[in-house]
Amino acid sequence: MIVMHSTVGPTGKGSARNIARYFASTSTVASAHYVVDAAETYQCVGDHTVAYHCGYNQDSIGVEMCDYPTTASKARWNDANHKAMMQRTARLVAQLCLAYNINPYFVGVRGLKRGRRGITTHDAMSRAFRRSTHWDPGAWPRFRFMRAVRREMRRIKGGK
Numbered sequence: 001m002i003v004m005h006s007t008v009g010p011t012g013k014g015s016a017r018n019i020a021r022y023f024a025s026t027s028t029v030a031s032a033h034y035v036v037d038a039a040e041t042y043q044c045v046g047d048h049t050v051a052y053h054c055g056y057n058q059d060s061i062g063v064e065m066c067d068y069p070t071t072a073s074k075a076r077w078n079d080a081n082h083k084a085m086m087q088r089t090a091r092l093v094a095q096l097c098l099a100y101n102i103n104p105y106f107v108g109v110r111g112l113k114r115g116r117r118g119i120t121t122h123d124a125m126s127r128a129f130r131r132s133t134h135w136d137p138g139a140w141p142r143f144r145f146m147r148a149v150r151r152e153m154r155r156i157k158g159g160k
């Protein structure tokens with residue numbers, strides 16, 4: 001599984017670095033495998049290391065997008081920083097899907113409960129397994145993101 005998150009922080013350059021430092025602090029009991037902002041991607045723990053990102057951490061890779069999540073509107077995703085971050089994140093997720101044979105399709109609450117694997121959100125994990133109360137990434141352009149992931153996978157494999 002790949003679990004998408006939001007950091008509750010700014011999207012611009014330097015945010016991913018700051019979150020990675022926060023995760024690295026000895027007082028933090030949270031982590032993710034990757035943190036992405038508009039300009040940088042940081043790996044915080046190895047892909048095969050359990051990161052504490054959603055309450056259901058075994059066999060999942062946590063990807064944090066630097067964003068202030070909201071349930072009200074997806075409009076923020078139309079600014080330059082969010083577009084750049086989405087493209088950078090889609091490329092990372094495509095690489096992870098190819099490396100670990102992860103289905104590049106979104107899995108919602110029902111699918112998670114049935115044991116399906118793919119790409120999901122912290123919100124869906126919280127609602128499916130009730131091990132967390134987080135609802136990130138909030139309102140985000142999931143369909144646009146998933147199309148971008150599949151497009152990146154084709155590009156990486158040499159297709160158009």
